[in-house]
Amino acid sequence: MRYATDHKQQTREKLLASSGALAKRGGFAATGVAELMKAIGLTGGAFYNHFPSKDDLFSEIVRRELDNSPLGRLIERGADRPRLKRLLEQYLTLAHLHNAEGGCPLPPLGVEIARAERPVREQAEHWVVTLHQAWSETLEDPELAWALLSQCVGALVVGRMLASEPLQAQLLQASRKLVDQVFDEGR
Structure with missing residues (x-):
C-alpha cells in the first residue's frame, strides 16, 4: 500500500502533538516509545522512522511546547504592562491549573527538562532568557521579571501538588494578588 507523499510528515506531527500532551x-x-506510538495507532517499531531516539523527540517536544505556550506569545507580539498583567491573571486560574496538557509546559516539564541532556536545557534556557528579556523591558526591572516568572510557574507547580481545589484556589488568588500589587505599584 502506497502512502501519500506527506504521510510521514503528518505522522510525525501527530506523534509530536500526542507525545507533548x-x-x-x-x-x-x-512513558515508553510503545505507549507514545500506541497513542497514534502505530507500533513502537515505527517510531524510529520519525526520530533517531526518544531524547530527540523530547527535544522537539520542548521546542514546540515552549514556542506555543501562552507566555511565549508575549515574546512574539511584545507586551505592554496591561497585556502582561491580563496574561498573568489568566495564567493563574483554576482552568489553567487543571489543564496541564493544554497549558504552559514549564510546570509539568520543568523537572524533566532539568534532567535532560545539555542541548535540551540550552534550548529551554534560550527560550526562558528571551521571555525574561521581553518582560524586563515591559516591567523595566530585570530582577522583577525573574521573580514574577518564577512566582507564576511555581504557583502552578505547587497548586498541582495540592489535592484540595479550595486550597488551589487560595494559592492562585494569593499569586494574582501579588501580580496586582506588582502592576499597581509600577503605574
Whole structure:
C-alpha cells in the first residue's frame, strides 16, 4: 500500500502533538516509545522512522511546547504592562491549573527538562532568557521579571501538588494578588 507523499510528515506531527500532551499529563520519562506510538495507532517499531531516539523527540517536544505556550506569545507580539498583567491573571486560574496538557509546559516539564541532556536545557534556557528579556523591558526591572516568572510557574507547580481545589484556589488568588500589587505599584 502506497502512502501519500506527506504521510510521514503528518505522522510525525501527530506523534509530536500526542507525545507533548502525554508528557505534560504523565511525564515524558515514564512513558515508553510503545505507549507514545500506541497513542497514534502505530507500533513502537515505527517510531524510529520519525526520530533517531526518544531524547530527540523530547527535544522537539520542548521546542514546540515552549514556542506555543501562552507566555511565549508575549515574546512574539511584545507586551505592554496591561497585556502582561491580563496574561498573568489568566495564567493563574483554576482552568489553567487543571489543564496541564493544554497549558504552559514549564510546570509539568520543568523537572524533566532539568534532567535532560545539555542541548535540551540550552534550548529551554534560550527560550526562558528571551521571555525574561521581553518582560524586563515591559516591567523595566530585570530582577522583577525573574521573580514574577518564577512566582507564576511555581504557583502552578505547587497548586498541582495540592489535592484540595479550595486550597488551589487560595494559592492562585494569593499569586494574582501579588501580580496586582506588582502592576499597581509600577503605574
